[in-house]
Amino acid sequence: MIQYGSTDVHELLFASMRASIELRDRQWIDVEIQFELDWENGAALPDDVTELSALLICTYNGEIAQIVPQDEGRDCEFQFTESEKAQLRHYYEQSVKNQLLHKVEHA
Template sequence: MYKYGFQNYFEANFTALYPEVVKSGHWINVYLTFEFSKDTMLPADLTDPSALVVFDLEGEVQDFIVHDEGVDSEYKFTDTEKKKLLDFITQQNLI
């Protein structure tokens, strides 16, 4: 993850992912909470990160959003993290 302006960059290693799928209008929202490996060091300004992955009804990804304490944060996922999240969603047949 990294903060806007490419600050506080780190690569999160997820050890467990917990999904919740919510269909709303034209969107399918997949909320993911996760646990991190011991070697993942969160920056001080990111206390309880989670993810929102937004899909359209055809199953195409529209956005990856980093939440902190349940609301949008200034952080973004790296391409590697996005791939890990999408691989999990696909393997679990959530969409």
């Protein structure tokens, strides 16, 4: 994680993830990903964050438009590193995208 305006980087490793999918409107689909951190490898939340999750804003064809960190369900002053985004993208592609596309088909 990188706090806006800071050069300090705290790399997080995610141990397990779960997602919820919500059709926001006719253009965007919100995928909220909750996760557990890999505490054994030294992962720790920044001091200013209490309940970190990720919001993936996706299109109706399943593409990720944006990945936003959230604290307690709201935007926060941090951003994910490229490695953290890669972990989230991988989980989405492997475990969520097909569910999202199925939900779109039946909407």
